[in-house]
Amino acid sequence: xxxxxxxxxxxxxxxxxxxxxxxxxxxxxxxxxxxxxxxxxxxxxxxxxxxxxxxxxxxxxxxxxxxxxxxxxxxxxxxxxxxxxxxxxxxxxxxxxxx
Numbered sequence: 001x002x003x004x005x006x007x008x009x010x011x012x013x014x015x016x017x018x019x020x021x022x023x024x025x026x027x028x029x030x031x032x033x034x035x036x037x038x039x040x041x042x043x044x045x046x047x048x049x050x051x052x053x054x055x056x057x058x059x060x061x062x063x064x065x066x067x068x069x070x071x072x073x074x075x076x077x078x079x080x081x082x083x084x085x086x087x088x089x090x091x092x093x094x095x096x097x098x099x
Contacts, residue, residue, distance in 0.1 A: 044089050047080050 057063050067074060
């Protein structure tokens, strides 16, 4: 059966008589949430400390425990090791006039 003019303008479905559900916007944004999440920033000293700790833990198999505890990834550790070999951290830690 075809809907009548009143049913069609009211938004009723022809076979079930229900109207579409209207969802309202949230009343307020939670104040404890920040606008954007911020990335963690590690200094050269932090990176070197992490590398030293993983070097010590390599003998006992504790690298994975360190990564879990610090919330880091093994790929980041690999990148940091490559940077250490390339001398990137030496350039960041030495000051002009020191050698």
